[in-house]
Amino acid sequence: MLLSLMIFIISVAASTFRKNPPTKEIRLNLAERDSIESVKAFETVYKTLMSPRCMNCHPAGDVPLQGDDSHLHAMGPKRGVDGKGVFAMKCANCHQDTNTPGLHTPPGNPEWHLPPAAMRMVFQGKSPHELARQLVDKKQNGNKDMKKLIEHADDGLVLAGWNPGEGRTLPPVSHAEFKKAWITWIQKVLMRRKNSFNLNLP
Numbered sequence: 001m002l003l004s005l006m007i008f009i010i011s012v013a014a015s016t017f018r019k020n021p022p023t024k025e026i027r028l029n030l031a032e033r034d035s036i037e038s039v040k041a042f043e044t045v046y047k048t049l050m051s052p053r054c055m056n057c058h059p060a061g062d063v064p065l066q067g068d069d070s071h072l073h074a075m076g077p078k079r080g081v082d083g084k085g086v087f088a089m090k091c092a093n094c095h096q097d098t099n100t101p102g103l104h105t106p107p108g109n110p111e112w113h114l115p116p117a118a119m120r121m122v123f124q125g126k127s128p129h130e131l132a133r134q135l136v137d138k139k140q141n142g143n144k145d146m147k148k149l150i151e152h153a154d155d156g157l158v159l160a161g162w163n164p165g166e167g168r169t170l171p172p173v174s175h176a177e178f179k180k181a182w183i184t185w186i187q188k189v190l191m192r193r194k195n196s197f198n199l200n201l202p
C-alpha cells in the first residue's frame, strides 16, 4: 500500500516535471521572439523619426529646424500655442499647400505646422527608450490609442517626409518599410501591455 502510494506520488511528480518545463520554455521563447521582433522594428522606427525629415518638426525647443544638419530655422519662426507660428511669422505665410520648386525653398503642405505648445511631441535628443515610452503614452501622444497610432503612419505630414522637395535627403527607409515596422512595434508593445506583461520598452 505504502509502496504503491509512493510509486503513485513519484509518477505524478515525474509527469508534472516532464510536462511543465517544456510549456514554460515555449512561452519564454515566444515572449523572447516577440521582444526581439519588437526591438528590431523599433530600430527602424527610431532611425526614421530621428532623421531630419521628421525631427525638424519635432524639435526640443520652440523653433523648427532646417536642413539635413537640423540647424535652427532661419529667422526663428516660433511654435505658438497652436504650432502654426506667431503674429506675422505664421508657417503658412511661406509654406504653401505644395512644395515650392527650387533649392532652399519652403516645403509645402496644407497642414504644415509644429505640434502645439501643450503637446510638443519632442523627438530631438530623446533616447530610443524615452521616445518609445512617449509615443505610446496617451498623455504625450495627443491621446492616440492603438488604432489612431497605426493610422498616423499615413498622416499627411508623415507622408510629406517622403516628398521633401528638391535638395533634401529622404528618410533612411521607404515609407512602406517604416509603416510595417511602426505597426509591428505598436501592436507588440500594446498587446504586451494589454496582457499585463511588464511594459519593457521598446
Ligand code: HEC
Pocket: 048, 049, 053, 054, 055, 057, 058, 083, 111, 112, 113, 114, 115, 116, 121, 134, 135, 136, 140, 141, 142, 144, 152, 157, 158, 159, 160, 161, 162, 171
Ligand atoms: C511639418 C511638420 C511635421 C513634419 C515634417 C513631421 N511631423 Fe510628425 N507631427 C507633426 C504635428 C503637427 C503632429 C501633431 C499632430 C497630431 O497629433 O495628429 C505630429 C505628430 C506626430 C506623431 C504622433 C506623436 C506621438 O508621440 O505619437 C508621430 C508618431 C509623428 N508625428 C511622426 C512623424 C514622422 C515619422 C515624420 C517624418 C516621416 C514626421 N512626423 C514629420 C508635425 C510634423
Ligand code: HEC
Pocket: 052, 053, 056, 057, 064, 065, 066, 067, 068, 073, 075, 077, 078, 079, 083, 084, 085, 086, 089, 090, 091, 092, 093, 094, 095, 103, 104, 105, 106, 107, 112, 113, 114, 164, 168
Ligand atoms: C519667412 C518664411 C518662413 C516662415 C514664416 C516659416 N518657414 Fe519654414 N522654411 C522656410 C524656408 C525658405 C525653408 C527652406 C530652407 C532651406 O531649405 O534652406 C523652410 C524650411 C522649413 C523646415 C525644414 C524642412 C525639412 O525637411 O528640412 C521646417 C521643418 C520648417 N520650415 C518648419 C516651419 C514651421 C513649423 C513654421 C511655423 C512655425 C515655419 N517653418 C515658418 C521659410 C519659412
